[in-house]
Amino acid sequence: MTTPVAIITGGASGIGLAVTQHLLSPPYSYKVVIADLVPASTGIPLAQSLGPNCLFHQTDVSVYAQQVSLFAKAFEWGRGRLDFFATNAGIDDRESLYGVGVEEVFEVGGEKVKGPRELNLKTLRVDLDAVFQGIWLFRYWAGRNEGRKGGKELKQWTCAIVMIFKAVYY
Numbered sequence: 001m002t003t004p005v006a007i008i009t010g011g012a013s014g015i016g017l018a019v020t021q022h023l024l025s026p027p028y029s030y031k032v033v034i035a036d037l038v039p040a041s042t043g044i045p046l047a048q049s050l051g052p053n054c055l056f057h058q059t060d061v062s063v064y065a066q067q068v069s070l071f072a073k074a075f076e077w078g079r080g081r082l083d084f085f086a087t088n089a090g091i092d093d094r095e096s097l098y099g100v101g102v103e104e105v106f107e108v109g110g111e112k113v114k115g116p117r118e119l120n121l122k123t124l125r126v127d128l129d130a131v132f133q134g135i136w137l138f139r140y141w142a143g144r145n146e147g148r149k150g151g152k153e154l155k156q157w158t159c160a161i162v163m164i165f166k167a168v169y170y
């Protein structure tokens with residue numbers, strides 16, 4: 001029988017690290033992939049300190065191709081299974097409503113037009129888009145678990161709901 005496998009995004013600190021440690025411990029005893037932005041020089045020693053059932057995979061969840069790489073690696077490392085996914089990675093607001101006064105010149109169809117700089121939506125890309133993309137990918141790989149039913153998702157709904165309200169506020 002193989003060991004169950006989990007991916008925890010943002011697993012290098014805070015709540016994600018606590019979930020990682022919890023899943024690695026008995027009676028759960030999962031294999032856990034920590035997917036986080038932190039550099040390999042931080043993530044690899046962290047995973048090693050948590051034992052052989054923990055792997056670090058440097059990932060920016062807001063880049064779809066990096067999430068694909070994460071899931072493919074986790075599935076291979078877990079010997080063809082994936083059971084649990086926590087879309088925990090997140091950042092706080094990176095935009096100021098007062099920043100609307102900063103102007104830039106844009107070139108469209110050969111004409112120059114001045115207007116406020118583009119709104120920074122990085123928080124939505126990390127806290128909302130990447131959550132749905134991750135669930136999409138989890139469904140794909142968990143559905144390929146050999147002879148087993150596909151796993152469990154723990155979603156970052158609190159943050160997603162906050163960000164939806166924030167988007168309406170903007």
Ligand SMILES: NC(=O)c1ccc[n+]([C@@H]2O[C@H](COP(=O)([O-])OP(=O)(O)OC[C@H]3O[C@@H](n4cnc5c(N)ncnc54)[C@H](O)[C@@H]3O)[C@@H](O)[C@H]2O)c1
Pocket residue numbers: 009010011012013014015016035036037038059060061062088089090091092126156158159
């Ligand atoms: N702590 C709270 O009170 C609270 C409340 C509501 C929601 N949340 C959400 O819960 C989650 C965990 O909170 P926390 O306090 O442990 O946060 P934290 O800042 O301690 O940890 C977040 C981790 O996510 C990583 N990360 C950030 N952007 C990333 C990206 N693009 N790709 C991959 N990894 C990325 C960071 O490197 C960090 O290790 C966050 O999403 C946060 O927004 C936290």
